[in-house]
Amino acid sequence: MEEDEQKITPEQFAQIREIVEVFNSSNFDYLTLELAGMKLTVGTGAAPVPNPGGTAGSGLGLRPDPKTGEKPAAAVERNTAGTPDLSQTGSESAPAEAPEADDGSVAVVAPTMGTFYSRPDPSSPPFAKVGTSVDADETVGLIEIMKVFNNVNAGISGIVTEVCVADGEAVEFGQVIMRIRP
């Protein structure tokens, strides 16, 4: 890199300063800004880590694994359902807001909780499987809740790269159902 790229221009400086000040008056915990040749990180508490949700023990009896051998009858899976991606905040109408994955594919998340159906009825082929080309407004699955069926739209045009939920499986709100590469 050349020397002039290493200096902070007065304009850049004013911008950084303003970002820090704006951020200070916000309620966020951290900010990371990466530009060509520049990276800015600001925050409170510990520096951001890949999984910011993982606050540790709080002294409140949050025992991760209660004693076994005491569970009645059918055991419940512990916080199952494929640990939905909490970074997904898409509301019902916006599964397409899901961020890109490493391979450039975009997650389609459950717009509601319920039972996921990958096909319109048991005798039909699936709406979409790996390799299927879909349009943004195309139905890629159904979610049933109390006998009411909701369409799941692709939200983005592309090729299905992964189907994460099996036919008939329960999905939580916001859970990743499939991935589409645009």
Add this chain to the structure above:
Amino acid sequence: MEEDEQKITPEQFAQIREIVEVFNSSNFDYLTLELAGMKLTVGTGAAPVPNPGGTAGSGLGLRPDPKTGEKPAAAVERNTAGTPDLSQTGSESAPAEAPEADDGSVAVVAPTMGTFYSRPDPSSPPFAKVGTSVDADETVGLIEIMKVFNNVNAGISGIVTEVCVADGEAVEFGQVIMRIRP
């Protein structure tokens, strides 16, 4: 990189200074700024690490400052007695084990708790004051506990640089009484 690239220009310095000042008046714990050829990290406490595992408060009611206005009669000083140096672990016979201070002087710590007397009786001069030259086995004070008087020996030969406890004052076990430069 060449040598001249590693210098901070006066302009850069002023900018860094201002960023640090802005950051200092913010509520954040750390700031990391990386530019090509430069990386700035500012923070409070330990430098940010990937996962410091910072379990905070313990939920055990360790309130540092209980509400005032509720104390009966004569208030107790809160953990007073000059916050004794906890690094002192000398037992009764080993005050000379006290580590050296910045100026090379060594602390004489109370070999027992009690009331410290700097002179053998009220009409006599003090055993030692700042500037007095003392031998290792010389008595530099008395500590009385339940009418029993214990000698405090210098423990090291040298010049008294500081007397930390007044005549008649209470001392805890291990409290620094005076400092002697060998």
Add this chain to the structure above:
Amino acid sequence: MKLVRALIANRGEIAVRIVRACQAIGIETVIATSEADRDSLAARIADRTFCVGPANALESYLNPERMVGAAVITECDCLHPGYGFLSESPALAKMCAENDIVFVGPSPDHILQMGNKILARKIAEECGVPTLPGSEPVLDKEEAVGVARKIGLPVMIKAASGGGGRGMQIVDDINALAAEIEVAASEAGAAFGDSTLYLEKYISNARHIEVQVLGDGHGNIVHLGERDCSLQRRHQKMVEEAPAPGLSVDLRNRMCDAAVTLARTVNYKSAGTVEFIFDMDSEAFYFLEMNTRIQVEHPVTEMITGEDLVEEQFRIAAGDKLRFSQAEISFRGHAIECRINAESPEAEFLPSPGEITDWQPPIAPYIRLDSHCFPNYKVPVNYDSMLAKLVVYGRDRHQAIQRMKHALSQFAIDGIETTVDFQYRLISSSNFINGQMNTRFVDEIVSQSEKGTSGLPIPL
């Protein structure tokens, strides 16, 4: 019938409380959360977390389809609604029944009957429980004026479907009544989808006293004594205690008997609370309404009786008969609960959500804390502001107040504004200490401090 797995359709401290009750009696737990509560304490301690919708309660905690759907999907055999949200929704109770999920609460009919104030009032009158001098629903302005003249001013306009202090209006000028009725009807219509109003005599020197009852649906009804909930700010309870201070044995017995009579009349099943207004001037009490759910302030009753009301709710829901007769319930000592809210008393009790940077609750014998908070917990903006219920027990009211003062003074919370210091002021005031308070007490303390003339022994 043995209950195996419960869906908890709530959040906050009551969700934590219900999970712990289930753990203690060996019922597995699935906590239904909104996205905002995915990492809550209840989610951490439950066997399973199931996210039912976004932070907006209408699409999560207030959505019966999703809650019952979640119970079906996760193969729960029962559902506990907590308090607030859907806890008094006949639709939820009914939907549970239709899907073979045991609703841990009363039947849909009980919720419908007792949840409607006019119906409940009618039932009370029929079984001889005194009700406030007032009316059938007022049909129009003219009728309202007639009723008001008959029962005397001041009167209170109430929305039949209101609750929690909403949809109430005090009127002390007969000439203003017609206009107020019109406004109240349109407000009630907008807020509750039901513009039905009724008028009641307004008691100015009033205490709010309520009686805890338990019924098993097999005809067994007991009471667990009364609670005094007079310390309210704008009809929101702040401090509750049991027993009610200064109540004679005779009055206490009559109120408890009235509550049991009412519950017996409908063969009530589950935990319920019969609310009375007590006129301190005439020493008369009047039935107000019945809450067909566990209440926020249930711990004060637990502290003086030694019972566990949430466990009993599950036992009753499982079809068990009550484990104790009235004679086997013993009352001992005095308990006080202070609600600790994320609110700024200095700024008109504005909610103060945000991150709790420090959380050090007091610990000592006879202190109980029901809370979902922990250090670094972020209080979401989406829900109510209650952080914790601080409860103490003493052998008498004096000792309970002393312990509460100690507990409040040791409670360290940082990062957000709370009502801890305000509560300390309330319970330190000589009127409270002497048991001389009524439902306007808190508002008076608030207006005193706004004027800078607190008149309290310990200004904070």
Add this chain to the structure above:
Amino acid sequence: MKLVRALIANRGEIAVRIVRACQAIGIETVIATSEADRDSLAARIADRTFCVGPANALESYLNPERMVGAAVITECDCLHPGYGFLSESPALAKMCAENDIVFVGPSPDHILQMGNKILARKIAEECGVPTLPGSEPVLDKEEAVGVARKIGLPVMIKAASGGGGRGMQIVDDINALAAEIEVAASEAGAAFGDSTLYLEKYISNARHIEVQVLGDGHGNIVHLGERDCSLQRRHQKMVEEAPAPGLSVDLRNRMCDAAVTLARTVNYKSAGTVEFIFDMDSEAFYFLEMNTRIQVEHPVTEMITGEDLVEEQFRIAAGDKLRFSQAEISFRGHAIECRINAESPEAEFLPSPGEITDWQPPIAPYIRLDSHCFPNYKVPVNYDSMLAKLVVYGRDRHQAIQRMKHALSQFAIDGIETTVDFQYRLISSSNFINGQMNTRFVDEIVSQSEKGTSGLPIPL
């Protein structure tokens, strides 16, 4: 007389407990610590910390001059000795009196009289309280053999100045007695500075039951019921409960009456415990000794009576009369305490000091935890291994056991070995659940697990 400032001459959980009791009743606190406890929880919550000596207890917690000296220097008007250490030292109580420091405990004479087993036994006999068939001090081997023949084998050799399981030896062979007496005498001389021995009948199917008493020095004596402390490992208590399971009302009343009689005979002042051995085969009980201090297991009594024994100790020390008569003390429900020690049950209960890396106690209604531990606390090597007393309440013994199982299963401690899982096994064993245990029960469980034949419902 109003007590203003207390010196707490102890450490660990009881120091924390005493500080909190003082805070609740408005007494300032100075905690006297050794250097090892300079940053303990008690030091953090007390008004002032005063370091009296090094970690070695002989120069700190066992040194009466330093403790009373610290009280004088910090201008305390009273001193609470806790349990263990100097709590039953007549010298400390006397030195307090000589320095105008109120000793929060009985008079030096009470400690002397009741602390000496032979003297206490004599007093018991004089006031008609049954004592174990046994002897005056045995002077020599021949006398011992004669006594043993008279009362029958097995017999127990006890050191007059022993206690807490130390200085005891069971002998069931008359031919071995003479040799054992010789060994015991020299051991007692070395350990207690007093080689006086006596012989007692040894009860093989025994329960350890003790009665809590309070006396005010004004002639008023009450009991607060009994505790069963039969679950002991090598004479160290592990689990305590109140009331004692399976005791008839008549037996309970007779034991409590005997305890009150004994305390009344000496006009006892402060909290005290009268210990009995209960022969399950003959249903007879015998006075063992009196402990003239607050005891580790006092919380189980507090849980069923709602009283605060430490607060009452301070009130009595201040000269107050008892605040309640016997009739005003009510008993409700059942309480169990499990001692959580830093010990490795797998390695013969070897102490396991070190840093507690994780500390997450259970929280639920009716759980009480008395502890001085917190995350990252370092358990010092210098003192006993008790980390916490986990106490639960239930409306009956069954519910209390269920709650204790829940509480233990939720108690997460990392970094050191603890007795949590072992305690879970103990209270889950069918013999304990059925109330079929005696003082050998724990040792049997231990030896079963060492042989790998636990025979317990839930092997861990």
